[in-house]
Amino acid sequence: MNNQLLQAYLSVTDAIAQNASPEAAYRAVEKAISDLIGHRLFTILVRCEGGEEVERVYSSQPEAYPVQGRKRMGPTPWGDLVLTRKQTFLGRDKEAIRWAFPDHELIESLGLGCVINVSVQEGGEILGTLNVLDQEGAYTSEDQVAVVRSFTPLLISALTKSRK
Template sequence: MTARPDDPTGSLLATLAEAGQPERLYKALEEATRSLVGHKLFTLLYVDGQDVARVYSSRPAEYPISGRKTMGETPWGELVLKRRQPFLGRDRQGIRWAFFDHVLIESMGLGSVINIPVLYDGQAIGTMNLLDVEHHYADADVAPVARLAPLLIPAFLEARAAARATDRNQIR
């Protein structure tokens, strides 16, 4: 498969075959999304039941890769995780509607967001998240990024399985 400049899927598929997964794919997706629509923060979260875990962050000082945490009921969770729809927050009002940590986000100079659910077997198993300055993103920016989300399915399933195995071992 040959990738068009505006569709990096082919080169990303080739990345999946390379050693060093999933980190190599995560970095390639960070660069591909930067080229497609831009971002100042790129994070990846997998979902396991009511828990979420960040597995990648372009700015680990502010948004570190961390263990799992339980996510309570939120309007954002209803939209992105339950209804499996992307979220486009164009401005700080959208950031404040979606995220409890909006103060940190705004302190980083970020004011717009695209959250893409990663879907598998009828469920959202994670999200790909891009943030930039206020009014950076438009409706047309969502589709090119959403086309890349399925590439994360193997990595998110593996991360979830590893976490479940760790949980089982701790119970013994």
């Protein structure tokens, strides 16, 4: 295993061991992913009762994307892909951002042009999504998606607490 990746995992598990709050887990995963692949926006969404809406429980830019903001994403193509079919989404460019998100104008106004979305699952149930965005061209490989995806099990407890 890559030493940098191992150190990132250990930093997250140490943070969770010291502080079991969802916020501590969210911050630790954000830092780890930032150190490994970088980002300009990092959010975590919890899937609301009924599955049609998601609610933001963590945001690295709360002024643009505040915590507790909700989006109706279930009946969208993105929702079908990520929330229903449980697939990851690698949006490599602004065209992909426009396809996926109704708030694409705000996303682009922040200088963001690519995204990685991965679901956080427990026993096949989607608890929420982990989302990282950066300037166009920053995310191009499935290896970057795999790095993000590898941290999702570390968020299960935090998202379970956030859903209550």
